Amino acid sequence: MSEQVYAVVGPYGGRTPQNLGNNATFGFVVTDEGVVLIDSGGTYQGAEAIDRLIKQVTDKPVKYVLNSGGQDHRWLGNGYFKERGARVIASEAVVADQHKRLQDQMFMLGNQVGEKEIVGTEPVYADETFTDSMRFILGSTVFELQRVGPAHTPGDSLVWLPRKKIVFTGDVVFVGRIPGVLAHSKSKGWINAFDAMA
Ligand SMILES: [Zn+2]
Known part of the structure; x- marks a missing residue:
C-alpha cells in the first residue's frame, strides 16, 4: 500500500483574481492506480492550479473527482479534470444545489475573481451520484462518501478513509x-453533521 494523503489549503479570505476562487481547503489521495481529488476548485483555471500541485508529487492521473458540496469552489473546476479523463462523483443533493445556484455562483465569480480569470469555467455535473452514501476502492484505498448535510450547504458530504482514519470534511468544518x-x-x-462525523 503506497497511498499518500494531501491537504491543499487555499488562501484565506475572499475570492480574488489571484486565488482564482480557490479560497477553501481541498484534498487528494495518491493511490496505486491514480489520484482521487476531493473538490475541484472554484474555476477552470483554479483547477489547473490544483493540478499543478498534484503534479509536484505524482505523475499518476486524476481518476476521480469528488464534490463534497455544491458551493462554487467544490465543483466549478470539474470540467478541467473531466477533460483529462476523471470521473466526477457527488451526492444527488449536491448536484441539485449546483443546478440551483449556478447562475448566482457564476455572477459572483465574474465580479470577485474576474471575467478574464473565469474563462473556461463551465458547469460539469457528476457522472455518478448517490443518495446517502457510497463506497469505492481505487488501488488499495477504500473511500466512503457520506452525505451529512444540510449544513453549510444542502448536500454536504464527508469523504472517509477508513483504513487511514482520515476524513475530508469539505465545508462541514472550517479551519482558519x-x-x-x-x-x-x-x-x-450542521449539528447533526458533526454527530455523524464523530
Ligand atoms: Zn466553501
Missing part, C-alpha cells in the same frame, strides 16, 4: 476561516 451561515445553510442540520 469564518463559517458561512448563509440562506441555504441549516444550523440544526
Whole structure:
C-alpha cells in the first residue's frame, strides 16, 4: 500500500483574481492506480492550479473527482479534470444545489475573481451520484462518501478513509476561516453533521 494523503489549503479570505476562487481547503489521495481529488476548485483555471500541485508529487492521473458540496469552489473546476479523463462523483443533493445556484455562483465569480480569470469555467455535473452514501476502492484505498448535510450547504458530504482514519470534511468544518451561515445553510442540520462525523 503506497497511498499518500494531501491537504491543499487555499488562501484565506475572499475570492480574488489571484486565488482564482480557490479560497477553501481541498484534498487528494495518491493511490496505486491514480489520484482521487476531493473538490475541484472554484474555476477552470483554479483547477489547473490544483493540478499543478498534484503534479509536484505524482505523475499518476486524476481518476476521480469528488464534490463534497455544491458551493462554487467544490465543483466549478470539474470540467478541467473531466477533460483529462476523471470521473466526477457527488451526492444527488449536491448536484441539485449546483443546478440551483449556478447562475448566482457564476455572477459572483465574474465580479470577485474576474471575467478574464473565469474563462473556461463551465458547469460539469457528476457522472455518478448517490443518495446517502457510497463506497469505492481505487488501488488499495477504500473511500466512503457520506452525505451529512444540510449544513453549510444542502448536500454536504464527508469523504472517509477508513483504513487511514482520515476524513475530508469539505465545508462541514472550517479551519482558519469564518463559517458561512448563509440562506441555504441549516444550523440544526450542521449539528447533526458533526454527530455523524464523530
Ligand atoms: Zn466553501
